[in-house]
Amino acid sequence: MMGQFFSRPLISTILVMALGLGTGCSHWIELAAPIDTLPPANATVATDARVPLLLETIRMTQNGSSIAPPSILERQVLGAIEATRLFSQHYQSGYTQPMTNQARVTVRLSIDSLVEPHSGQAAWRGFLVGASMFTLSPFISLNYDYGTQMSLEMERWDGQVKHYTAISNGSAHYHLFGAHPEVIEQLKGQVTEACLSSLLNQVIQDSTFFLAGNTQPQDHPIRTVSVAVRHPSSRAIPVSRALADSSPR
Amino acid sequence: MLVYILLVLVMLMPALPSPGHAADPTPQITVGTQEVGLSVGYLLPHRLTKYHKTEQQGPAFMPYWMITLTDPIGGGWYRGHVSLGAEMVYIQFQEPVLTHGVGFAPKIKYTFVALDRIRPYAEFSGGPFWTDLAGKIPEESSQFNFVLMAGFGVSYFLTDPAALNVGYRFNHISNAGTDYPNLGLNASLPYGGFSFFF
Numbered sequence: 001m002m003g004q005f006f007s008r009p010l011i012s013t014i015l016v017m018a019l020g021l022g023t024g025c026s027h028w029i030e031l032a033a034p035i036d037t038l039p040p041a042n043a044t045v046a047t048d049a050r051v052p053l054l055l056e057t058i059r060m061t062q063n064g065s066s067i068a069p070p071s072i073l074e075r076q077v078l079g080a081i082e083a084t085r086l087f088s089q090h091y092q093s094g095y096t097q098p099m100t101n102q103a104r105v106t107v108r109l110s111i112d113s114l115v116e117p118h119s120g121q122a123a124w125r126g127f128l129v130g131a132s133m134f135t136l137s138p139f140i141s142l143n144y145d146y147g148t149q150m151s152l153e154m155e156r157w158d159g160q161v162k163h164y165t166a167i168s169n170g171s172a173h174y175h176l177f178g179a180h181p182e183v184i185e186q187l188k189g190q191v192t193e194a195c196l197s198s199l200l201n202q203v204i205q206d207s208t209f210f211l212a213g214n215t216q217p218q219d220h221p222i223r224t225v226s227v228a229v230r231h232p233s234s235r236a237i238p239v240s241r242a243l244a245d246s247s248p249r
Numbered sequence: 250m251l252v253y254i255l256l257v258l259v260m261l262m263p264a265l266p267s268p269g270h271a272a273d274p275t276p277q278i279t280v281g282t283q284e285v286g287l288s289v290g291y292l293l294p295h296r297l298t299k300y301h302k303t304e305q306q307g308p309a310f311m312p313y314w315m316i317t318l319t320d321p322i323g324g325g326w327y328r329g330h331v332s333l334g335a336e337m338v339y340i341q342f343q344e345p346v347l348t349h350g351v352g353f354a355p356k357i358k359y360t361f362v363a364l365d366r367i368r369p370y371a372e373f374s375g376g377p378f379w380t381d382l383a384g385k386i387p388e389e390s391s392q393f394n395f396v397l398m399a400g401f402g403v404s405y406f407l408t409d410p411a412a413l414n415v416g417y418r419f420n421h422i423s424n425a426g427t428d429y430p431n432l433g434l435n436a437s438l439p440y441g442g443f444s445f446f447f
Contacts, residue, residue: 117280119319119331126318126333130355133376134335142318144280176333179281179316 027174027183031194041204042228045086049211051105051157052098053087059110069111073192077109080196086207086227103157103212109150113188116145129176137176144172146187150195154203154210162209164202168195204228276409276446278330278362282317283447286412290440292340292420297435303386305434307343309420311336311442313356321362329361329370336374338396342382350422352378352396366406370416373399378422382434391428397421404444412444 055078060069074092082090087105091098098104122142129137147169155161172187174180203210207227288311294304315334323329333356340350354376361369378396383389402416418440423433 115320117320117322119322122280122318123331126331127357130333130335130357133353133355176316179318181279181281184280 025175025177027172027178027180029172029183029187029190030170031190032169032171040228041201041207042226043204043207044226045207045211047088050086050088051103051210051212052089052091053081053105053107054091054093054098055081055107055109056093057108059108061110061112063113063115073111076189076192077196080193080200081107084200084204084227086204086210105157105210106155108153108155110153111148111150111192113146113148116147118143118145126176134176141173141175142179144174144184144187146170146172146184146191148191148195150199152199152203156210157212160209162206164199166195166198166202168192168198170194275365276406277321278317278360278446279320280317284315284317284332284334284444285313285447286414286442286444287312288336288414288416288440288442290418290438292342292436292438295435295437298432300432301388301435303345303388303434305342305344305382305386305436307341309338309340309438309440311338311440313337315356315358326363327361328363329359329368332358332360334358335376338376338378338398340380342380346382346385348380348382348385350378350380350382350394350396352376352394354378354396354398360404368404368406368412369401370404371399371401372416372418380422383424386434388430388432388434389422389424390430391424393427394422394424398438400438402440410446412446413441414444415439415441 055074058069058074058077060067060073078090078092081087089098091104125140125142129140147167149165149167152164152166153161154164168191170187170191172183174183204227288309290309290311292306292309294306296302296304313334313336315332318331318333321328321330335353335355338350338352338354342348342350354374356372356374358370358372375395375397378394379392380389380394381392383392383394398418398420400416400418402414404412404414406412416439418438420436420438421433422435424431
């Protein structure tokens with residue numbers, strides 16, 4: 001009898017605490033719908049018509065100030081271009097270069113990112129959470145916005161240049177105990193990935209422009225390869241899970 | 250009054266403009282970075298009115314946890330970030346009688362990052378505080394009280410995740426008018442300690 005009397009309040013308390021802690025630790029990321037409405041592009045191109053690509057410069061600004069692009073971003077950009085399979089080889093400025101007499105496409109990328117961490121809002125809401133002895137933490141969420149605009153300049157071996165631009169925005173929402181630098185990195189990574197996909201989708205639309213049309217020997221069968229943009233797996237990722245599950249693999 | 254001025258200053262910091270900074274000094278403390286640490290100090294009494302008789306004093310131990318709410322904000326000398334957390338407060342009153350006090354206090358802190366590894370900060374904390382000193386002194390009657398602390402300090406980062414801290418707090422203990430008498434106990438609390446960031 002006594003066991004039953006204590007068990008209900010105890011179970012209820014444990015449930016409420018688990019719900020509060022679970023909710024207070026949650027976070028989720030939302031990506032805004034892309035501004036461009038181009039359908040996903042794909043094409044089939046002759047393997048031997050592809051030329052090397054040289055990533056010459058990446059210029060980056062954050063909230064209007066120039067910053068050095070992180071090396072992980074350079075790898076992300078090169079990886080995304082490589083995944084399209086539109087180019088035969090991929091070079092990066094400062095490393096091994098293609099031969100000077102070889103036809104190639106030179107790429108210059110500029111990234112203007114805008115970070116809005118809502119610091120004032122976070123401080124006031126944090127104060128409220130603290131003043132409530134943390135009982136309000138499951139009910140008060142904090143926000144972090146990140147947007148990026150990428151401009152891609154692609155110069156063909158004969159000097160012809162094409163420009164492409166793409167914009168992507170996203171927000172991370174989290175409760176106090178769900179705040180973690182990794183959440184912000186996830187947001188930035190997903191926004192960058194979405195923007196790159198949009199940009200490269202436009203490049204694929206012009207895939208014939210970047211092919212060397214006269215390099216196909218007549219006595220060889222034509223081998224082809226499908227080129228397309230590797231799209232992010234999901235546009236909006238509702239995350240409400242423990243941070244351990246969301247660590248990069 | 251000092252408490253309110255410090256609190257308002259801390260809360261106004263995020264409203265200042267936040268120009269982009271190419272390279273914040275290391276270690277870079279960003280949103281979600283957590284901090285745990287321990288501060289140890291000694292309570293030195295202040296009798297602020299002629300009605301205050303007690304010269305309470307003794308060591309204080311304050312383990313704490315904090316989480317960073319903002320990336321570095323503002324520009325110039327006041328560039329810094331806001332953290333929120335909580336600390337346990339244990340005070341062993343050795344004078345006027347050997348008694349104890351223990352409390353739990355949510356805490357907010359603004360840390361200035363302009364000086365690289367030397368980082369001054371302003372902090373405020375407050376919460377419930379139980380002590381058996383009350384009832385044995387003329388200023389306080391109930392064992393249930395509140396503790397309010399406001400002060401400033403400086404952290405020196407030995408490595409990216411580890412820092413030594415020294416600081417000063419003004420310490421106030423009273424029962425918020427829930428019992429009579431309630432003159433309050435006031436003290437200075439110089440302290441030192443260490444922090445780990447992760």
